[in-house]
Amino acid sequence: MSPDRRSWIHAWLLLMPAAIVLIGFTYYPAVGTVVESLWTNGTVIRPSKFAGWDNYAQVLGDPVFRKVFRNTVLFALGTVPPAITLALLMALWVNGGLAGRALVRLAYFTPTILPMIAVANIWLFFYTPGIGLLDQIGHGLGVEGHNWLGDADTALACIMVMTVWKEAGFFMIFYLAALQTLPPDLIEAARLEGAGRWTIFRRITFPLLMPTTLFVLINALLNSFKLVDPLFVLTKGGPDNATNLLLYYIYETGFSFFDGAYAATLTVVLLTLLAGIALTQFAVLDRRIHYR
Amino acid sequence: MTKNGSLLEQAGAWLLALLWLAPLFYAIWAAFHGSAHVVNFDLSAPLTLDNFALAWERAPFARYMLNTAILVSLILAGQFLLCTLSAYAFARFRFPGSETAFLVVLLQLMIVPEVLIVRNYATLGELGLIDTFTGVALPYMASAFGIFLLRQAFKGVPRELEDAARVEGCGTLGILWRVYIPAARPTYLAYGLVSVSYHWNNFLWPLVVTNSTETRPLTVGLALFGAPESGVDWSVMSAATLLSVAPLLVAFLLFQRQFVQSFMRAGIR
Numbered sequence: 001m002s003p004d005r006r007s008w009i010h011a012w013l014l015l016m017p018a019a020i021v022l023i024g025f026t027y028y029p030a031v032g033t034v035v036e037s038l039w040t041n042g043t044v045i046r047p048s049k050f051a052g053w054d055n056y057a058q059v060l061g062d063p064v065f066r067k068v069f070r071n072t073v074l075f076a077l078g079t080v081p082p083a084i085t086l087a088l089l090m091a092l093w094v095n096g097g098l099a100g101r102a103l104v105r106l107a108y109f110t111p112t113i114l115p116m117i118a119v120a121n122i123w124l125f126f127y128t129p130g131i132g133l134l135d136q137i138g139h140g141l142g143v144e145g146h147n148w149l150g151d152a153d154t155a156l157a158c159i160m161v162m163t164v165w166k167e168a169g170f171f172m173i174f175y176l177a178a179l180q181t182l183p184p185d186l187i188e189a190a191r192l193e194g195a196g197r198w199t200i201f202r203r204i205t206f207p208l209l210m211p212t213t214l215f216v217l218i219n220a221l222l223n224s225f226k227l228v229d230p231l232f233v234l235t236k237g238g239p240d241n242a243t244n245l246l247l248y249y250i251y252e253t254g255f256s257f258f259d260g261a262y263a264a265t266l267t268v269v270l271l272t273l274l275a276g277i278a279l280t281q282f283a284v285l286d287r288r289i290h291y292r
Numbered sequence: 293m294t295k296n297g298s299l300l301e302q303a304g305a306w307l308l309a310l311l312w313l314a315p316l317f318y319a320i321w322a323a324f325h326g327s328a329h330v331v332n333f334d335l336s337a338p339l340t341l342d343n344f345a346l347a348w349e350r351a352p353f354a355r356y357m358l359n360t361a362i363l364v365s366l367i368l369a370g371q372f373l374l375c376t377l378s379a380y381a382f383a384r385f386r387f388p389g390s391e392t393a394f395l396v397v398l399l400q401l402m403i404v405p406e407v408l409i410v411r412n413y414a415t416l417g418e419l420g421l422i423d424t425f426t427g428v429a430l431p432y433m434a435s436a437f438g439i440f441l442l443r444q445a446f447k448g449v450p451r452e453l454e455d456a457a458r459v460e461g462c463g464t465l466g467i468l469w470r471v472y473i474p475a476a477r478p479t480y481l482a483y484g485l486v487s488v489s490y491h492w493n494n495f496l497w498p499l500v501v502t503n504s505t506e507t508r509p510l511t512v513g514l515a516l517f518g519a520p521e522s523g524v525d526w527s528v529m530s531a532a533t534l535l536s537v538a539p540l541l542v543a544f545l546l547f548q549r550q551f552v553q554s555f556m557r558a559g560i561r
Contacts (some may be wrong), residue, residue, distance in 0.1 A: 010464050011385035015393065018378040021434035026400050029411035036411075086308075095361060100306075107309035110316060113544045115493035115550070117511045119532045121518050122319045125526055133318070165312065170555075177556040184467040226406055229495045232515055247407065247496075254410035255500065263410045270407060278402040 009028035009055070011240055024166035028270060048261075055265040064241055064249070065266070071156060072246040072273075076224040078160040079167065082257075084216055086168040088209070091175030105176075108169040116166065120233035123162045124149075149235055159230050167223075171216050178212040179205075218281040222274060246270050322530035328528050343531035347517075350528075352505055353535050356513035361500070363425055364491045364511055364548075368484055370433030375483075378434070379442030380468050384454070397436050402553075405431035406496050413500055421501075428501045432491065441483050441558060444474035482554035489551075492540050510536045 037055050042048030059065050084170065094105045126133040127148040135145040149155050182205065190200050228248040231237050237244035237252065245251075247270065254263035322330045323344065329337030345354065381387075382394050405412055412431055413422075421427030449472055457467045473480075495511040502508045508516075514536045518529055546553050 007385055008387040011381040014377040014385070015379035018374040018439065021374065021430065022397065022400060022436075024415060025405050025431035025434075026403055026408070027396075029408040029415065030403055032411050033408060041515070042524040059344070062459070090305075090308070093301070093308075098302060098305055101550075104305055104309040105552065106545075107313045109552060109555075110541075110544070111312065112555075113489050113493075113540055114316070114537050115495065115511050115514075117493075117495050117515050117518075118537050119315075121514065121529055121533045123317050124518075125318075125322070125530075126315070153376050165315070169312070173552065173555045178471075222402055226404065226496075229511075231481035232519060251409060251500075254413075260410060267410065269407065271403065274407065275447070276401045278399075 008227050015094055033264045033267045036261060037268045039261060041259060041261045051261070057259055058262065059265055059269065064244070068249045069269075070245045070246060071242070072225065074156065075163075075227075076221055077201060078157070079163045079227075080217065080220045080224055083164045083168045083219060084125065084171055084213065086164065087171035087216070088171040088175050088213075090168065091179055092205075095176060095179045105172075108172055110169065111166045112170040112173075113167070113195055116227070116229035117233055119166050120230040123158075123230075124234055127158050135226045137276070150239055152239050155235055155239060155243045159234060162230060163224075163227060167220070171220060174212055174216050175209065178209055182208055190246070214284060218277060218284075225270060225273060246273075319530045319533055322484050322527055324535050325527060327525040330350050330530075343527040344535065346528045347488050347532035347535060351513060351517045351532065353510070353532065355505055356508060356510045356536075357539065359425075359507060360492060360509040360511075363428055364488050366425055366429040366499040367432050367491050368479065368487055370429060371435050371487060372480065372484075374434050375438035375442050376468070376473065378439045379446055380472060382439065383443045383446035386470075395437055400434075400436035401440075409497065409500055410498075416501060423501065424501050425507060428498050428507070431497070435487070437558075438483055438487070442476060442481055444481035449475045478557065481550065482557040485551055485554040486558045489540065489544075 022182040038051060038053075040051045040054070083270045090108045094101050094108065098104060098111055129135060129150065130145050132148070134148060138145060146154070148158050186204055186208075187200055195203070225245075226247055228245050228251070231243060231245065231248045235243045237248050246266065250263050250266045250270065253259050253266060296358050324339050324341070325337045326340055326342070377475055382397075397481070414425045416422050416430075419427075436453060453475070457471050462470055490529065493511060494509075495515070498509045499512045499515070502512060505513075514532060517532050
């Protein structure tokens, strides 16, 4: 056997275990989901039959789906940009000559290592009508109590605020890492030229951090579509689906309503969203990151 | 304006830090006081440990903690093994289709196992792995993220080290074990910490797969404990929440630098 051939075989043998798991739990189910979305649910009496685009037509006509889709987009837009902005601010503060910066960095980062379920438990008490912390503070200021999580107008916003609190410190880390690689002489030169802090940020730091911002943005968006844990504690997607998100709706459809075909169709919608964002990443970021 | 920024900015940074810690402080305060005092926000209330005792009594938190520890270790062991082997193949072997295969692996960064819960649950059913540790752990073992990180680390190892080991008679796996794994130790630490924090906190997939006290991790146990039907009051709930986050939180406070640096290292990809 030629040494080349032997090294191929070694490589494929090394890849085998991971390949089996990846195929079994990512590629095969992804393809299976697409196939399933084109068929009806089979029962013992009525076998599954080809449905074509019927399930997709059902998705488009489903008022709950429309609400869920709108919520999912709103949730992404309402959590990702604020969290990233805060993260950048935090990183600039912690990276500068702040007094007690280690402690401040610790404070910003701590929510990241808490489980979402625990965080939701704590925040649930803030939002409880009447006795909750938010209403108690409101009382002190003479504001009427409010059922924050029970009101369709405020429930999603409440979850978004909590999510921003939980995630900002995580994104801060990426900015901190990036800030440490910035050339200090560039900023020093600008300072000697008499540029103010804001000018330095706007003209030098921010543009140099752009690749990081894009990277964090894409990954935060991808992540936001999977962030459904708080719903299990806070709202169960209610009131009247006002906080229902796509992955939670998939969970409900699959495990509470046992509608496999419809769950598969919804999953294809989610996969399409993820793939769209991922493709943007490859298109935009590949010019910078070379995977070698 | 000085290099350190204005006093106003310092104050802003500290205020934000306090705001960020407030929920956790509040939970700690609530856990050590009676629920009547907590609802009234009575700062002079006496300290008590009853809430912890009650929480510990009403739900098998010790068991949940053990389950989480087993689960996290199992996942980490699996990830280290599978990702090391694949990363080695991608970093040091030339074989047809390697570029394509690597891109296909990277797809998993977008499609995590949770997204395909319905299908993956069915697969576990066929394998007879529902309500087992292996069932919860298996889908995460081949992590594209881990493969990516380790491949980067292995690529940074000088070829001369490998050649020297080969001269001394090491085979393919011997070189991996003697040269590459020791050289990538910081990456293993970084990836390990990120993985442990992720899976200690993971919820949706374990919720779906587990349905008994013997397998249920902390997050799922805590969600059950906090369900409105269980009629638990705030102080006990806070105590239970603290109990569940305590191990990771204490580890984080002790090894703060390593945690933050690991997340940073894993972040610069």
